[in-house]
Amino acid sequence: MASDWNDIPDEEFRSIFRTWVDQNCPSHLRYMRKQRPLFNEVAVWYHALAAKGWLAPTWPRQYGGMGLSAAKHMIYVEEWGRLGCPRIPDHGIGLVGPLLIEYGSEEQKAHYLPRILSGEHVWCQGYSEPNAGSDLASLQTSAVLDGDEFVVNGQKIWTTLAHCANWIFVLVRTERDAKVRQKGITVLLLDLTSPGVRVRPIANLRGEADFCEVFFDNVRVPLKNLVGKINEGWTVAKSVLGHERIFLGAPTRPEYALERLRRLADARGAFEDPAFMSRFARLRLDLYDLGSAFERYAKVLRAGGELGAGVSALKIFTTELYQRITEEMLTVAGEEARLADDLAAGDVEIDAMNLFLDSRSPAIFGGSNEIQRNILAKAVLRLPG
Amino acid sequence: MPELMLDDPDGTLVMLRDSVTGFAARFPGAKAMRERRGRGGTMDPLIWSAMAEAGWIGLLLPEECGGAGLGLREQAVLSEALGRALIAEPTGTASVFAATLLGGASPGAERSRLAAGVASGEMVAVPAWTSGAKPVVARSVNGSIALSGETRFVDAARAATDFLVVAQDADGVMLLSVAADADGVTISERVGVDGSALATISFSDCAVPADRVLSRANRSEELLRQAILHTRLALAAELTGLASKALELTIAYTSDRVQFGKPIGSFQAIQHRLVDMWIEAEFAAAAVVNAVDSLQADDVDTAELAVLAAKARAGEAAFSICRRAVHLHGAMGYTDECDIGLYLKRAINLNAMLGQPEQLRLEFVERESGYRRGRT
Numbered sequence: 001m002a003s004d005w006n007d008i009p010d011e012e013f014r015s016i017f018r019t020w021v022d023q024n025c026p027s028h029l030r031y032m033r034k035q036r037p038l039f040n041e042v043a044v045w046y047h048a049l050a051a052k053g054w055l056a057p058t059w060p061r062q063y064g065g066m067g068l069s070a071a072k073h074m075i076y077v078e079e080w081g082r083l084g085c086p087r088i089p090d091h092g093i094g095l096v097g098p099l100l101i102e103y104g105s106e107e108q109k110a111h112y113l114p115r116i117l118s119g120e121h122v123w124c125q126g127y128s129e130p131n132a133g134s135d136l137a138s139l140q141t142s143a144v145l146d147g148d149e150f151v152v153n154g155q156k157i158w159t160t161l162a163h164c165a166n167w168i169f170v171l172v173r174t175e176r177d178a179k180v181r182q183k184g185i186t187v188l189l190l191d192l193t194s195p196g197v198r199v200r201p202i203a204n205l206r207g208e209a210d211f212c213e214v215f216f217d218n219v220r221v222p223l224k225n226l227v228g229k230i231n232e233g234w235t236v237a238k239s240v241l242g243h244e245r246i247f248l249g250a251p252t253r254p255e256y257a258l259e260r261l262r263r264l265a266d267a268r269g270a271f272e273d274p275a276f277m278s279r280f281a282r283l284r285l286d287l288y289d290l291g292s293a294f295e296r297y298a299k300v301l302r303a304g305g306e307l308g309a310g311v312s313a314l315k316i317f318t319t320e321l322y323q324r325i326t327e328e329m330l331t332v333a334g335e336e337a338r339l340a341d342d343l344a345a346g347d348v349e350i351d352a353m354n355l356f357l358d359s360r361s362p363a364i365f366g367g368s369n370e371i372q373r374n375i376l377a378k379a380v381l382r383l384p385g
Numbered sequence: 386m387p388e389l390m391l392d393d394p395d396g397t398l399v400m401l402r403d404s405v406t407g408f409a410a411r412f413p414g415a416k417a418m419r420e421r422r423g424r425g426g427t428m429d430p431l432i433w434s435a436m437a438e439a440g441w442i443g444l445l446l447p448e449e450c451g452g453a454g455l456g457l458r459e460q461a462v463l464s465e466a467l468g469r470a471l472i473a474e475p476t477g478t479a480s481v482f483a484a485t486l487l488g489g490a491s492p493g494a495e496r497s498r499l500a501a502g503v504a505s506g507e508m509v510a511v512p513a514w515t516s517g518a519k520p521v522v523a524r525s526v527n528g529s530i531a532l533s534g535e536t537r538f539v540d541a542a543r544a545a546t547d548f549l550v551v552a553q554d555a556d557g558v559m560l561l562s563v564a565a566d567a568d569g570v571t572i573s574e575r576v577g578v579d580g581s582a583l584a585t586i587s588f589s590d591c592a593v594p595a596d597r598v599l600s601r602a603n604r605s606e607e608l609l610r611q612a613i614l615h616t617r618l619a620l621a622a623e624l625t626g627l628a629s630k631a632l633e634l635t636i637a638y639t640s641d642r643v644q645f646g647k648p649i650g651s652f653q654a655i656q657h658r659l660v661d662m663w664i665e666a667e668f669a670a671a672a673v674v675n676a677v678d679s680l681q682a683d684d685v686d687t688a689e690l691a692v693l694a695a696k697a698r699a700g701e702a703a704f705s706i707c708r709r710a711v712h713l714h715g716a717m718g719y720t721d722e723c724d725i726g727l728y729l730k731r732a733i734n735l736n737a738m739l740g741q742p743e744q745l746r747l748e749f750v751e752r753e754s755g756y757r758r759g760r761t
Contacts, residue, residue: 170620271756280747280756288749289698293668294674296390299522313664377656381663384640384651 004061006069012071017054018079024048025051033085033351034359036210038164039122041091050117053080056093058244063101068177070243070301079287081252089161092116092123096169099187103228112189126156126170126190126214127224127237133158133383134371137181137234141216143154143172145223145230148189149172152196158365166192175231187233189225196220205357215328217319243301248366249314251290252349257325260288260350261332267345270332279328286321293317309379312372319362319369326356386629387666389465389622389674391458398462404439405466411435413726414471418580418731421473426574428509428544432474437506439474445484446613450500452484457615461622461677468626471724473579473731475511475540477738479503480605481619482512485612486560486601490599499547499562499599507546513539513586514551514609516625521588523552523559529595530561532569532588538738542572544585548597549591550588551609557602558609563593579664617739618676621699624735625669627705631728632662636709638725655713660705664675669695669702690749694745697745700736 005013029045038048049055057076059065068076097116100109115121132139140152145205152172162168166189175184192199196219201209228236261283270276297311329352330337342349363369377383393399404682412432423428436442446452453459460481468474483503490496502508513521513536521534532552539548545565545706552559563570569591574582600608626746636659639650672695679691707729711718714725736742750756 177499276742276754277747277750281743281750284750284753285694285746286696288694289668289672289675292694293671296667296671296674299390312668317664317668371658374653374659376660376663377653381636381656381659383656383659384648385638 005066005072010071010075013077014075014188017076018083020052020054021079021083021085023280024052025083025085029086032086033076033354034208036161037088037210038161039088041121042086042088045086046119049088049114050119051381055117059093059097059101059113061095063109064117065097066084069304071115073243074246074298074301077247077250081250089122089124089164091125091161091165091169092121092167095125096123096167096189099169099227099236099239102239103187105224107224107267108189108227114299119286121167122161122165123167123169124159124162124165124192124212126159126168128158128161129155130157132223134368136237137172137185139169139171139185141172142176143174143186143221145174148222148223150221150223150226152188152190152216152221154216156214156216158211159199159214161210162192162199162214163209168192168214169227171233171237178180178231182234185233185237186229186230187236188221189227190219194219205360206354221245243307245311246294246297246301246314249294249297249311249318251287251318252295253359253362254287254290254318254321254325257284257322257329257355260335260355261325262353263346263348264350264352265332268332268334268348272344276332276380283321283325283328286324290314290321291318302318309375312367312376315366317370319359322362326359327353330356386632387625387663387670388629388676389462389625389670391462391674391677397455397459401459401463402466405463405472408435408439409472410472411474414473415727418471418473418727422580426543426576426580428474428581430539430544432472433479433509433544434506436472436474436480437504438556442480442506443500443504444485445481446488446500446504450488450497451504452488452500453504457618457680459676460615460619461582461673464567464622465626465673468623468628468631471627471630471727473581473727475581477616477620477623477735478540479487479509479511479545482612482616484508484606485615486512486599487627489608489611490560490605493599493602494594495562495597496599499549500510502546509541509545510547510549511539511541511545511550512612513548513563515539517585521524521550522554523554523561525554526592530593530598532563532593535585535587537583537585538583539586542586543573543582548586551605554602559601560585560599560603560605560608561593562597562599563591567593577734579727579734581734600715613739614680614689614692618673618680619695620674620735620738621669621673621692621695624696624699624703624732625666625673627732627735628666628669628699628706631703631710631725631732632659632666633706634725634728635659635662635713638714638717651662658709658713662709664707665702669699672698673681686752690753693740693745693749693752696740697742697749700732700745701742703732704729704736 056070057073061067129139143150143152146199170190174186178184196217198215200213342351407667442451443452444455448454487500499510515537517535517537519534524531547562550563569589571587572584574584577583605740642649676691676695679688710725717723718725
């Protein structure tokens with residue numbers, strides 16, 4: 001095992017990582033149709049990564065992570081995608097771990113981090129509420145201190161994979177009369193098996209249940225499950241994403257969709273049609289230039305710099321391109337676009353409708369594209385408020 | 386605002402940018418464009434020779450030819466800066482295109498004469514290669530060459546001392562120089578959208594001495610291909626600079642203009658449009674950098690794809706950003722007095738030069754995957 005992955009040249013690291021992943025990620029888990037498989041469905045891959053010590057790419061090595069720099073982490077994510085490996089329930093690895101490492105007590109780190117790596121704790125993220133989506137700071141789920149326990153009441157929604165999680169990292173309101181709404185928010189670690197918790201999966205447009213509602217009815221949470229300081233959880237919540245924001249803008253989805261469109265168009269003879277050709281060329285070049293734009297930001301990370309707010313441009317572009325490509329698939333499908341199931345294209349099946357429906361969500365999650373535009377208007381263009 | 390991000394270990398690129406800023410203070414771009422329009426499109430020789438003095442016109446020419454011996458990275462940064470400053474001189478054609486042709490031409494007295502003259506600004510050698518209704522044909526007559534035919538969309542024809550003519554001969558294509566005042570050369574000009582003049586040049590049994598041949602068949606096709614490649618890159622960079630500056634002006638205007646008691650730039654409808662314009666400018670800059678990197682690192686086919694993409698992206702971005710910029714300036718934007726219209730007109734001109742985005746995208750896809758309109 002290398003003493004420090006970051007001392008290895010990029011291409012060598014890529015090759016080591018790729019070779020092992022290719023040999024160890026089970027073939028039946030590659031290129032899963034499901035975007036967000038449940039923990040049980042991919043547990044074998046989760047445990048294999050954990051045993052190798054490669055489950056937590058960005059955690060420091062002292063906590064069982066790989067301690068990868070942003071540059072190496074990008075290679076990790078690229079190869080993962082290139083080999084068609086499934087997404088694992090990663091809120092523990094990507095969210096709770098980094099937050100505890102930064103804001104957690106020594107006791108919390110010692111307790112929770114190993115349980116994330118072992119898969120004993122599967123985490124979900126309790127941020128959005130029915131009346132607090134883009135306007136997250138208006139959240140109302142309350143926690144009232146009663147002795148050495150908080151009593152939590154309220155509801156979360158759009159909680160991804162809550163139905164296969166046993167812990168939730170939850171934002172609650174601990175101060176109602178704060179002058180600034182961002183004040184008075186607190187971060188708690190909550191055991192989903194506690195009495196008073198109810199989880200209800202929500203079917204999405206694709207007929208799958210990726211996300212859930214989570215209800216809290218007088219749920220008691222020990223004081224020691226508080227992360228950071230009481231009423232100062234907003235800072236903790238907002239600090240979640242550092243260089244990882246670049247991955248929201250990765251070209252992976254449109255790349256895959258364009259290849260599917262190409263095959264469908266080939267099988268349907270659409271390339272004979274100059275009007276289609278013109279639309280296809282635009283999509284192809286949008287994807288090509290997205291690669292160049294992604295590289296513009298990746299270069300900053302590789303040079304050790306920090307991403308500015310401008311990286312939101314990638315998220316907006318990639319999610320909207322994904323939508324335009326899948327919309328074109330339905331056009332090419334003609335009357336077959338009336339069908340729910342996959343379309344035959346030569347010797348392959350093209351999941352046009354599945355991709356079209358899937359492409360609705362990325363423009364909404366991770367901060368809707370309109371919120372991203374608000375951020376850019378303020379932080380990059382410095383327009384008046 | 387978005388700009389090309391390129392490594393600059395020895396500070397050359399910063400120096401180039403600074404020198405353009407200094408130049409623009411002496412020769413403000415908008416003023417020069419208006420004056421040129423008033424002269425009927427004729428180039429200001431004072432500006433061109435000052436650009437030559439700065440080393441920009443011969444930037445790509447090898448040092449032994451009197452040039453600066455710099456590369457496409459430097460050219461891209463220079464062109465971007467010229468675009469930002471709206472220095473709307475025929476840099477793409479009379480500098481980049483001409484320097485690439487001359488740099489690669491067969492060594493000889495004519496090449497040396499022209500290269501040195503172009504670099505110093507004493508001569509203006511303008512490429513004349515776009516075929517008109519009658520393509521230019523070269524015939525050998527008594528040891529000299531007779532040219533007939535016409536060529537279109539020639540920049541700065543009135544200022545030219547020489548034309549770099551691409552003519553068909555029995556072996557293929559030849560490149561030769563023709564004195565602008567030679568017998569049998571007729572120049573007829575039309576007004577360009579940005580106030581420059583675009584000429585059709587007719588050759589009618591125009592006799593050219595054989596020592597003015599710069600390259601023969603085989604080599605000429607390759608030279609032309611290279612000149613188009615370099616010029617597309619330079620135009621893409623110029624369009625990127627232009628787009629970025631037009632956006633900057635529009636952000637300033639909308640932040641300043643008050644209606645309903647607030648700056649109009651505080652309204653979300655306006656903000657989201659400006660953000661979309663910024664994203665387009667950002668992508669244009671990224672596409673140009675990708676092309677510059679690809680020209681240095683990749684094989685020529687890959688690099689040509691990158692340049693097609695960059696010219697398409699930057700042209701589309703500049704045209705679309707400037708259109709919306711005019712709109713966001715309100716009625717002021719529709720006046721001749723407001724500079725934003727000059728950016729739009731310049732963007733239209735450069736976007737339409739050497740391939741509009743649609744054409745470039747189709748060429749990209751055809752080259753990459755063999756798909757062609759109407760057949761696979």
